[in-house]
Amino acid sequence: MAVFGQETPERYLILRDRLAGDQDQKLVPIWDDTVLNIGRHPQSNPRIGDGYNTSVSRKHCEVYVVVYDEFSSNVYVRDRNTRNGTFVNGVRIGIGSGVSPSHLLQDGDVVEIHPNWSMTFHDKKDFKSNSLTETQDKECKLFQQKYTISQRCLGQGAEGAVYLASEVETGRQVVCKVVDLSRFKGKDAAESIRRKLQEADVLRQLHHPNILRYVDAIVSPHSLHVDTARKYTFTELATGGDLWSLLYQRPLVSEFDARVIIRQLVQALDFIHKKGVIHRDLKPENILLAYSPNVTCHRILLSDFGACAVPRRSRMLTHAGTANYQAPEIQHKSEPHTASVDMWSLGIVTLTLITHGMDVSLKGMDRLTQEEIQQFLRDEALQPGYFSQHCEDFITRCLQTRSSSRMTAAEARRHKWLCRPARHLEHFRELERIARSNWTACHKVRPMPLQLPDVTDEKFVPSEEHRIKAWPKEVEEDSQFFDKSARPDGGVDNASLSPQNNNAADKSSWDPKRSSSADRKKSSTIPRVPSSEKHSERAVVDKRGVIIEQLKRANVKFLPEIPTGQAAQSSISSSDGRQKRQRRQ
Structure with a gap:
């Protein structure tokens, strides 16, 4: 040998x-x-x-x-x-x-x-192994005809573990996040559980090429009490690692490469913000690469919506996010949090990319005044001659201590740093077209989490009737959170990905011909009002099953439907050009 x-x-x-x-x-x-x-x-x-x-x-x-x-x-x-x-x-x-x-x-x-x-x-290396418990093993056998969960642990936290799994029919690898809801104790337990169920409900409706794809979710109540439930969430496997792993293997990241990454991240943020969703925990660990880090056309995926929020009619004041990436208002409980908290984090992520390999510390920026931030950017992080003026302006408009002064994700998409000069824009579009070539738009959503029987019940005897055989398919259904007219495919038209389409980056790919003028006017000016019994609370209970009834017993309040305003106009622009990307030497 x-x-x-x-x-x-x-x-x-x-x-x-x-x-x-x-x-x-x-x-x-x-x-x-x-x-x-x-x-x-x-x-x-x-x-x-x-x-x-x-x-x-x-x-x-x-x-x-x-x-x-x-x-x-x-x-x-x-x-x-x-x-x-x-x-x-x-x-x-x-x-x-x-x-x-x-x-x-x-x-x-x-x-x-x-x-x-x-x-x-x-x-020969030891990988993280976290064996399933006896109860989990029994539960997994009930859906083993659809998914198999390995003992390969990809990550572990306070709430549960992430396992490598596979789809039985296709052999495709997926990720299974197992959350033990029984770990949530105390007065905030019901709210924490509601948030975990909301995470699955939100993620299943965010179909976009730059958001980690939701596959399925399963909930297993062990008794009539909500605090003994378990949730299995299946998502796609991002095989390129995260942004930190990319930086780990690169001595430097060029400004051009940073623009390729940030463009896609901004498109994802613009999409969720128009849906009324705020991520609140934007950081390199939650920014994934769909493909090998060695390819020239990355597809960036926004992941981990565990801290996300769908704003209620009252102000959102909860503490969420990760230190060093949190906006200044996160520390002040009296100031409401809006989508601008994500824009601050975007500015820090952008700085992390372009200053990688430089002796620059970004800690404590949320505690600086606006004057101190400007001085830090000018004298340390963005020294003259290293970066373009558009780059400096982009970061400065994100890192505003006053949240109302930050640019929105929609404005960031149109910023010159991501759209100019024209030859760069054409190149960006071509890279995005190639990266999305294996992504398929979908106008339907997965159903809410399936319910498993209580395998710990002494009267439970496993049999064929308990196994999940007929797996529900994607369905057209009204969302608890989003306006029905907001397209679940992220506003990406197949036509916009074709070589013939060369629209300007500022133009929306939303096709007005898809809906009548009356529908468009209604969706853009009038909040969605339930008009039939299928929108009622009882219908939601019927659709979602046992776990919702349990939450009601725990006095958990569901988030109200929110008026989305211009949500029907949410879209991302994508068309392609003809130039090939020059690899950074």
Whole structure:
């Protein structure tokens, strides 16, 4: 067996050529800072096949590592849009045109390029393992025909754990967030539980290319009391890591690359703000990359809506967010929080990107006066000659101590830093078109969380009738939070992604022909008023089942429907140009 390198690696592939037999095996090490480009190209590492072997593409697949910190990293394999395909444990990955997501490898996985090549992945590193409890294991068996949850723990917090899971029918990897609602105690328990259920309800209706896609949710009440419930939330697996992992592997981030990232983040914020949703916890850990960090066209995903808020008719004064990214008003309980809190965080995230690798500390900026902020930006963070004037203006308009003085997400989308010069705008559009090529618009939403029986009840005997067989499909339904006319696909028209569409960035992609003028006038001027029994509280109880009844017993108040005003006009602009992105050297 040939070994590339002198060190014994903790992670490696055993490469086999079935035609050559067992005598031709190679050990290919996997290092954190090295990408394995596998194919028959002369510069491939490792190179397999030859110029006459059409089953292997010149650039067939890549194996890469996403490093989160010195103790945590994941290894992924990505098919590079090949005709023959790449298979992991017999399941083809990366089906479809354009940039495809990757597959998270686990010890013992077999990567195949049919018909002759196989690569067995070995991992000697200890990964986070958090076994499911006996009760959780029983619950998972009730939906095992749809999803399987592995013991691979991707993260753990005070409220629960995040596991790697897979969809049985397709083999697609997803993320399962298991929240133990019984951990919420005290006088705020009911409110905390309501927030967790709201997170699933909000996320299932935020269908946008720059928001982590909701897949499903399941709730399991263990008794008649709400404080013994558990929630399983399934979302897509972002295989490019988060913004911190990207910075970890890059010594610097160019201003142009920062603009590519911030543009998409602004589009996501503009979308949720027009829906009446405030994220309130915008930070690098919650900004994910859908694809490999090595691709030239990232698709940025906004995630973790656990601290989000759908404003009530009263002012929103709760404490949320993460230190260093919080707006100044978060510290003052008397001042209401609006969507502008996200714009402050956006300014800090932008500074974090462009000053990466520089000796600049961003701690405590929320405690500075406006004059001190201006001096800090001028003398330390944004020194003359390093960044463009548009960049300085963008950050300055975000970092205003007075919340009413900050620009909105809609204004940020039109800011010259993200839209000028014209040749850059054309390039941005092309990158976004490629990044979204595997994203599909959907005009329907997933149903509310499914209810599982109480598996801890002594009278419960598991049987076939308890297993979830007929999984509900996407449905057209009225939202508890959003105006019905607000499109669940994020205002992204398929036409706007086509090469023929070259509208200006400032123009909305909302198509007025989709609704009558009367409907448009009504949706933009009159708050949504329930007009039939299906909007009543009883109908909501029927639709959502046991857990809602339990919340009522706990005296949990539901958020009222909010007038969305111009929500029907929410959209993002996207059209493409023809230039190819120049990779930063």
